[in-house]
Amino acid sequence: MRTTALLSRDPAAPFTVETVDLDAPRADEILVRIRAAGICHTDLVNRAAGKADRPVLLGHEGAGIVAEVGAAVTSVAPGDHVVLTFRHCGTCPNCTAGRPAYCRRSTALNHFGRRADKSPRVTVDGTAVRDGFFGQSSFAGYALATADNAIVVDPGTDPAVAASFGCGFQTGAGAVLNALRPEAGAWLAIYGGGAVGSAALLAARTIPDVRTIVVETATARRDLAGELGADHVLDPAHADIVATIRELTGGGATHALDTTGILAVLADAFAALTTGATVVAVGLGAGVPPIDVRDMVLQGKTIRGCLEGDAEPGTFIPHLLDLHGRGLLPVDRLVTRFPHTEIEAALAAQRAGRVVKPVLTW
Ligand SMILES: [Zn+2]
Ligand SMILES: [Zn+2]
Secondary structure: OEEEEEEEOOOOOOOEEEEEEEOOOOOOEEEEEEEEEEOOHHHHHHHHOOOOOOOEEOOOOEEEEEEEEOOOOOOOOOOOEEEEOOOOOOOOHHHHOOOHHHOOOHHHHHOOOOOOOOOOOEEEOOEEOEOOHHHOOOOEOEEEEEHHHEEEEOOOOOHHHHHHHHOHHHHHHHHHHHHHOOOOOOEEEEEOOOHHHHHHHHHHOOOOOOEEEEEOOOHHHHHHHHHOOOOEEEOOOOOOHHHHHHHHHOOOEEEEEEOOOOHHHHHHHHHOEEEEEEEEEOOOOOOOOOOOHHHHHHOOOEEEEOOHHHOOHHHHHHHHHHHHHOOOOOHHHHEEEEEHHHHHHHHHHHHOOOOOEEEEEO
């Protein structure tokens, strides 16, 4: 079938709106009519990486309606409303232990995972498109996914809000609810007030008596953090972050989340922890953070990575959507909709700090 897709033919050039050919679903695949797709930092990282294998079709926060399923698919049916998330194999030790974000085949399945016979799912003018990004490549009117990364949701769910539960919101909320698990009396410091950090803040607000500090450089995002209920909002340009957090918390944060991936920020987050506390990082830029392992050992501090919020998406995404439906996780405040043809405007607005989570609509 033919559909429109946002292709990247050159990392430095704008995305192009093109007509592509999409193959019919194989036995284990599902065809999804995409209604919304969030833009996540990982899309831009992979757009920038390398000039080979173009054009590339990104998008890994898709939401839509199942149009067709392969002969072997039993858990999803045409007409189902779905949120697409990351793929997992379902059989490795981590998957069987309920930790699909740490699937041992994750890279092979999600980093432009190819079909067993290497045939392209998407072509443009007869040329293969690099597809299979997070098992969806959902910057398109239709996408081929699989049952293992499609979460069936209530048909009344707004796809533009639901889409980013597939990655960004799940990552932030899961880092708090699944990994850090702060309890009453905790002090949680969140570094970065983007989509992941803001979702983390909203998740923390669902736990009684957890106090929050958001550290963010952009004025608009600091204002948003305050509106979303952060107890303190700090501008690193005008405060000694470590000293200020130590003072506010009476000795250091009990929990911290770094969403920036900046080495010096992770080091600050670590330094501003109290004894025995944990900082979770959801990403990390190139290099080695300036952190003394002696401090880690002798103060009993922990640094741990957290992928996709440690989520088991089949249960966690419906749980988060339920919280949202009850007004307890207002992530719709983070979403700004753009027609899919306006992707460059969406990216510019995000770069300028005017929007937190741009979502493309079809
Ligand atoms: Zn696995
Ligand atoms: Zn993502």
